[in-house]
Amino acid sequence: RPGLGVFGRRWAIGSDDFVLPGAFELFVRLVWWIGILVLYTVHKGQFNCPGGGLLHSYLLVLLILLASIICALSALVYISMQGTISNPGPRKSLPKILYTRLLLYFPEFIWAVIGAVWVSDSSVQCEKAVINGIIGTVIASWIIIIFTIIGVVIVFDPLGGKKTFYLPEGVGRNLESSQSGQLLYSVRSSATRVWEKRIRLLCCCIVQDDDHRVAFTSIAELFRAYFSVRAGPGGGRAPLLRAAATARRACLQDTDLVPSDIAAGLILLHQEQDKVESCPKEPEEVLCHSPSSLVADDLDVELENAAHYMLFAAAAYGWPYYVYTNPYTALCKLNGDCCRNRPTDSDIMGSDRHNFHFGSILKITGLQYRDFIHISFHNKIYEIPFFVALDHKKEAIVVAVRGTLSFEDILTDLSADCEDLTLEDVLENGFVHKGITQAANYIYRKLINDGILNQAFTIAPEYKLVIVGHSLGGGTASILAIMLRNSFPTLRCYAFSPPGGLLSKSLADYTKHFIVSVIVGKDLVARLSMPNMEDLKRRIVRIVANCNRPKYQILLRGCWYEVFGGDPDDFPTELDGRSQDALTQPLLAEESLLVHRSPSYNALEDEPQGNSPPQYPHLYLPGKIIHIVEESSSRKLCSSDIKYTARWSNETVFSSILISPKMITDHMPDVVLKALNSLSQEQGSCLSC
Numbered sequence: 001r002p003g004l005g006v007f008g009r010r011w012a013i014g015s016d017d018f019v020l021p022g023a024f025e026l027f028v029r030l031v032w033w034i035g036i037l038v039l040y041t042v043h044k045g046q047f048n049c050p051g052g053g054l055l056h057s058y059l060l061v062l063l064i065l066l067a068s069i070i071c072a073l074s075a076l077v078y079i080s081m082q083g084t085i086s087n088p089g090p091r092k093s094l095p096k097i098l099y100t101r102l103l104l105y106f107p108e109f110i111w112a113v114i115g116a117v118w119v120s121d122s123s124v125q126c127e128k129a130v131i132n133g134i135i136g137t138v139i140a141s142w143i144i145i146i147f148t149i150i151g152v153v154i155v156f157d158p159l160g161g162k163k164t165f166y167l168p169e170g171v172g173r174n175l176e177s178s179q180s181g182q183l184l185y186s187v188r189s190s191a192t193r194v195w196e197k198r199i200r201l202l203c204c205c206i207v208q209d210d211d212h213r214v215a216f217t218s219i220a221e222l223f224r225a226y227f228s229v230r231a232g233p234g235g236g237r238a239p240l241l242r243a244a245a246t247a248r249r250a251c252l253q254d255t256d257l258v259p260s261d262i263a264a265g266l267i268l269l270h271q272e273q274d275k276v277e278s279c280p281k282e283p284e285e286v287l288c289h290s291p292s293s294l295v296a297d298d299l300d301v302e303l304e305n306a307a308h309y310m311l312f313a314a315a316a317y318g319w320p321y322y323v324y325t326n327p328y329t330a331l332c333k334l335n336g337d338c339c340r341n342r343p344t345d346s347d348i349m350g351s352d353r354h355n356f357h358f359g360s361i362l363k364i365t366g367l368q369y370r371d372f373i374h375i376s377f378h379n380k381i382y383e384i385p386f387f388v389a390l391d392h393k394k395e396a397i398v399v400a401v402r403g404t405l406s407f408e409d410i411l412t413d414l415s416a417d418c419e420d421l422t423l424e425d426v427l428e429n430g431f432v433h434k435g436i437t438q439a440a441n442y443i444y445r446k447l448i449n450d451g452i453l454n455q456a457f458t459i460a461p462e463y464k465l466v467i468v469g470h471s472l473g474g475g476t477a478s479i480l481a482i483m484l485r486n487s488f489p490t491l492r493c494y495a496f497s498p499p500g501g502l503l504s505k506s507l508a509d510y511t512k513h514f515i516v517s518v519i520v521g522k523d524l525v526a527r528l529s530m531p532n533m534e535d536l537k538r539r540i541v542r543i544v545a546n547c548n549r550p551k552y553q554i555l556l557r558g559c560w561y562e563v564f565g566g567d568p569d570d571f572p573t574e575l576d577g578r579s580q581d582a583l584t585q586p587l588l589a590e591e592s593l594l595v596h597r598s599p600s601y602n603a604l605e606d607e608p609q610g611n612s613p614p615q616y617p618h619l620y621l622p623g624k625i626i627h628i629v630e631e632s633s634s635r636k637l638c639s640s641d642i643k644y645t646a647r648w649s650n651e652t653v654f655s656s657i658l659i660s661p662k663m664i665t666d667h668m669p670d671v672v673l674k675a676l677n678s679l680s681q682e683q684g685s686c687l688s689c
Contacts, residue, residue, distance in 0.1 A: 003258055006095050009160035014258045015091040018080040018098075019552035021151075025144070026073045032140060033066040039133045054118060055130065058111070062137065065107055072101040081552060085261055086545045105145065112141035158194045196220035202407075215381055215435070219414045222530075225616075257541070264551050265540030267558030270659040271568035272543065278568075302626060303646055306518050307676035308394060309494045313470040314669045315364035316387065316402035318357035318377070322364060325670050334359045361387065373397075373456045376446070381408045382415075382438040384476060388452055390459065396466040397456045401443065401480070403471030403669070412439055413472055416501060416530065418617060421482070430507035431617055432479060433499065436472065440479035447484075467493045470669045471525060474498035478515055478622035482507065485514060493623065494518065497667050500654055501529030501619040508620040508651060515623025519649075520675050521630055521666035522658040530616035536657045562661060620651040627653060628675045644675045 003010045004017075040059045075097050082090035115138040119131065199216050257265075314321055323330040334356050357377055362369070367389055375387040385402040404413055415435025422430075447453045457463070465488045469477035474495035479502070481493035493515040503511065519526045547554065557569050627649035630642055657663075665671055 003157075004095070006098060010157055011155050011160055012157045012258050013155040014085070014260060014551070015088050015094045016080050016083065016085065016551045017258065017260050018076050018094070019550075020555070022073055022077040022080060026070065026077060028140075028144075029066055029070050029073060032137070033063065033070060035133070036063055036066065036137065039130065043127065043130055055134070058115060058118065058134070062111060065104070065111060069101070069104050069108070072097060072104060076101055081550055083550065084548055085264060085551050086547075105148065108141060109145060112138055112145065115141065159191055191224040192217070192220045199223075215411045215415050218417055218434075219411065222414065222416055257544070260551060260555070261544055262540060264547075264554040264558070265544045266659050267554055267562075268543045268547055269539060271558070271561060273659055275568045299626070299646065299648060302516050302624075303676065303679050305394075305492075306494055306496070306516065306626065307673075307680040309398070309466060309468045310470070310496055310518075310669075310673045310676050311365055312389070312391070312398050312400040313403075313468045313473060313494070313496050314673055315361045316385065316400040316469065316473060317405060317669065318385075318402075319360040320405060321669060322360035330360075333363065365389070367391075373459070374446075374452045379406055379408055381411045382435060383442045384409060384412065384439050384472065386443055386446075386473075388447070388456055390456070390463070391466070394466070395460075395463050397453070397460060397463045399443070399447065399465070399467045399477070399480070401467070401469035401473035401476045403469065403473040409472055412436065413499070416616070418619070421479070421507065430510075431504035431619060432507065433475065433502050433619065436475040436499070436502065437479050439472070439476045440483060443476065443480055444483050448487075465491045467491065468496070469498075470496040470672065471498070471667065474517070475502050475622075478502060478511065478517075481515055482511060492516075495622055496669070496672050497523050497526055498622060499525055499529075500527045500532065500621055501616075503620055503622050504617065505620060508622060511623040517621050517623050517625045518628065518672065518676070519621070519625060519654070520628045520672050522660040522663045523666040524657065524663040525667045526621060527654045527657045529619050531618050532655065532657050535655075621654060625649045625651065625653075628679065642678070644678050646679055 004013050004015050005011070036059060040063065076094065079091055079094045079097060115134055119135050119138060196216050199219055319330075319334065322334070326333070358375060361367075361372075361375070371390045371392070373388040373390065377385050379385055387400055389398050389400070390396075391398045402409075404410060412435040415433075415438075417434040418431040419434045419437060420430070421432045421437060453465070465484070467477040467481045467484070469475070475498045477493055478495045478498055481491055484491055491514055493511075495515060495517045497519060498517055502508075517526075560566070561568065625648070626646055628644050628646045631645040660666075
């Protein structure tokens with residue numbers, strides 16, 4: 001199995017993960033040993049100074065100790081280089097070598113203490129070069145010991161000591177029995193508690209209330225469901241192998257992969273993806289019409305509107321976005337406005353120290369103080385900032401919702417359970433993202449119950465309502481638009497890079513009449529959903545199981561490819577030399593990864609009963625989708641000229657996560673705005689021609 005088992009538990013590190021760190025330590029140890037040897041040789045016979053006898057013994061023992069460590073490290077690196085990720089057999093002797101290496105830490109620790117005592121002894125009056133050499137040795141010893149302790153803490157798996165549970169022969173999957181039910185509850189609870197503690201530790205700096213505690217538990221359940229493994233049918237090895245195909249198709253969490261295995265899998269997937277994209281293929285069907293049969297000119301109209309409203313969505317981020325896009329001049333410009341009085345006509349909630357947020361919004365949108373109806377910088381879990389402003393250019397009342405910018409926003413994003421959203425006289429029910437829906441409910445109550453929209457329409461009764469947002473703000477704006485649709489039939493919504501797992505199919509189809517989603521390139525967030533993550537995990541397991549290269553080669557060549565480019569490596573994949581029928585059968589290595597029971601995350605998971613809906617059903621992007629892709633780029637020394645193309649797309653294009661260095665940058669608001677402005681300028685130049 002990939003997960004290393006030592007000291008009676010499983011660790012979050014593989015037996016093939018010692019090549020690179022071991023080689024680095026080996027290099028350091030060799031340089032260190034040579035330096036001590038030179039020091040000892042040069043000063044041999046000159047240890048007659050006070051404390052020199054102890055110094056002589058110290059250096060001699062240190063040379064022997066370092067030589068022993070170098071031998072152990074050499075063996076550790078060599079054994080770790082053998083085999084592949086899914087074939088750890090050639091590395092079966094590694095735990096014994098690892099025990100030997102760890103035992104050598106005890107004399108090294110003792111010798112580091114002795115060295116520290118000797119250096120701190122004021123009676124020692126040897127040559128300064130010798131004393132400095134010993135000080136360097138002591139410092140190096142303590143640095144290595146401290147980093148080793150940190151490494152052990154990092155790879156420690158809190159669930160690594162959990163024993164493997166199998167149901168007795170004949171009991172099968174009878175989860176009604178008290179024994180199996182107790183085992184199931186115990187293992188699930190342990191995994192959930194571990195994840196909840198991790199989340200609380202990460203969020204230790206924010207004030208926590210009941211909403212946070214509920215969110216922590218919900219997110220812990222989500223992580224437990226995705227990262228923990230489920231035990232298969234009981235009885236023995238043969239029934240497990242017979243269930244392998246079913247486990248693979250269902251993509252159960254029966255994976256025993258460590259983080260470096262996942263990194264290697266992502267590298268392989270990226271290179272395989274690039275190979276597929278570079279192969280000549282049949283002309284793909286281009287969606288020239290939206291689902292509602294709009295003419296091609298409507299795409300240009302929507303792109304122009306999207307470029308305009310993206311400014312509002314970006315402005316909702318406040319000063320962080322303004323400083324990010326204007327790193328050299330932003331602070332100077334904002335300082336000039338920090339002392340101005342806030343507008344009396346607008347209602348501002350939340351903290352905006354030095355007026356930086358509001359000043360940035362003014363700079364980005366180009367609006368005046370009097371154009372703002374309401375601004376909220378208040379931020380808690382399920383409560384995100386937004387503002388309402390009058391857009392005289394488009395004659396619209398714009399509600400702009402901020403995207404993810406705080407820990408509270410991340411918790412809202414990760415509260416990915418599904419809940420029902422019922423629309424009277426429209427749909428019986430539909431599934432929506434729970435955390436984002438609660439954020440939309442918060443803004444809905446503010447807009448309606450606090451009379452914010454009434455105030456806006458009193459000022460500009462002939463204006464239309466437009467809701468915009470980016471990322472989390474785009475998802476929140478979409479659900480908010482659904483809630484307000486009956487009251488404002490002419491409402492429009494522009495969701496920029498919204499989360500992929502947002503609406504059920506029925507709701508997504510309903511929103512095509514009034515919501516436009518804009519996605520750039522290989523944006524990861526637009527493809528994020530639990531089914532897509534499960535599919536990614538299945539692809540990682542499969543490509544890792546089929547690769548016959550050692551992990552260190554995959555990582556080294558992958559890093560070179562990501563940094564310097566070039567042709568993808570010709571690693572074997574599941575597509576090479578196999579028929580489609582063969583691909584439907586689980587491979588032996590894949591069975592090893594999917595079915596072998598990891599002692600860390602084994603949990604008894606009941607099968608879905610009857611036709612009950614899954615915990616995380618398929619959710620889709622909202623509305624009609626404009627997909628912007630990079631058509632070509634010409635990079636010069638000091639600048640880059642990127643040309644974009646846009647087309648109507650549909651939700652099936654985003655049913656799989658694409659691995660790319662741009663999967664994060666394509667989501668950034670400045671990249672989205674740049675792409676939209678580029679397309680708008682190109683459209684304007686074409687019209688003038």
